[in-house]
Amino acid sequence: MITDLITYITPFIQQHGAWGVFVISVIEEVIAPIPSSFALLGAGFFLLPSYDSFSSVLLQSIWKVVIPGGLGLAVGSMFIYALVYLEGEPIIRKYGKWFGIHWSDVEKINSKMKRGKAEEWILFGLRALPIVPNIAVSAMCGLIKYPAKKYFVITFFGSALRAFLMGILGWSLGEAYVIYASQIEEFGAYVLYGFIGICLIWVGYFFIQKMRKKRRKNEG
Numbered sequence: 001m002i003t004d005l006i007t008y009i010t011p012f013i014q015q016h017g018a019w020g021v022f023v024i025s026v027i028e029e030v031i032a033p034i035p036s037s038f039a040l041l042g043a044g045f046f047l048l049p050s051y052d053s054f055s056s057v058l059l060q061s062i063w064k065v066v067i068p069g070g071l072g073l074a075v076g077s078m079f080i081y082a083l084v085y086l087e088g089e090p091i092i093r094k095y096g097k098w099f100g101i102h103w104s105d106v107e108k109i110n111s112k113m114k115r116g117k118a119e120e121w122i123l124f125g126l127r128a129l130p131i132v133p134n135i136a137v138s139a140m141c142g143l144i145k146y147p148a149k150k151y152f153v154i155t156f157f158g159s160a161l162r163a164f165l166m167g168i169l170g171w172s173l174g175e176a177y178v179i180y181a182s183q184i185e186e187f188g189a190y191v192l193y194g195f196i197g198i199c200l201i202w203v204g205y206f207f208i209q210k211m212r213k214k215r216r217k218n219e220g
Contacts, residue, residue: 009039014046021047022068025163029076029134040069040130040163044170057171065167070160073127077138077155084142120154127158130166 013020021043028039047064048057123141126132141151 010042010046013039013043017047018064018068021065022072025069025072025159026076029073029138030079040065040166041170041173043069043163044167045173048167048171050171057168061164061167061171066160066164069163069167070156073134073159073163074152074156077134077159078148078152080135080138081142081148081151084139085145085148088143089145120150123151123154124158124161127155128161128165130162 009024013024016023021039024039043065044061048060052060123137123146126137127134
């Protein structure tokens with residue numbers, strides 16, 4: 001998969017520079033399985049001069065990688081966020097009872113997140129970590145109807161930090177960035193599969209409990 005991504009993404013980033021980083025980041029969040037770590041590592045390798053000093057590269061990374069990458073990831077994530085924001089409540093109200101999920105439970109989580117500052121730092125950290133699947137974070141924030149403005153701002157700054165770290169790493173690694181991008185992608189996939197597995201176990205548990213209660217009621 002990484003080889004195919006290199007074939008299509010590398011020329012685009014080289015040709016369009018910061019604008020290319022922005023576009024690829026948006027696409028990665030919306031419609032394509034492009035690991036943000038790969039795009040940002042590649043941006044650091046191709047757009048930051050290997051012969052420049054570290055201080056010079058830091059300044060260049062802000063305009064070439066950090067801002068376009070962070071903004072692209074934030075803008076792209078809004079599509080998933082908005083979709084789940086609009087459709088999540090009707091689905092939960094209609095089908096949630098079969099899995100032991102009620103909309104009142106979601107509202108309690110939302111109320112708690114609005115009150116605390118710790119949740120803001122958690123969201124920021126999740127956005128900054130390259131191994132955390134972005135789609136899972138966007139969907140969860142949309143489901144609990146996390147305030148859109150706050151969500152976008154935190155997502156931008158967290159994604160900007162991710163872009164900075166990945167960009168500098170790509171610059172320092174050189175051509176070896178492809179190997180590390182592949183490893184990050186693989187580890188991120190394991191995290192996503194683990195998240196899905198936990199959700200399925202949780203849903204299965206509540207479904208079994210519901211069936212047991214129904215059977216006891218019929219027997220009684």
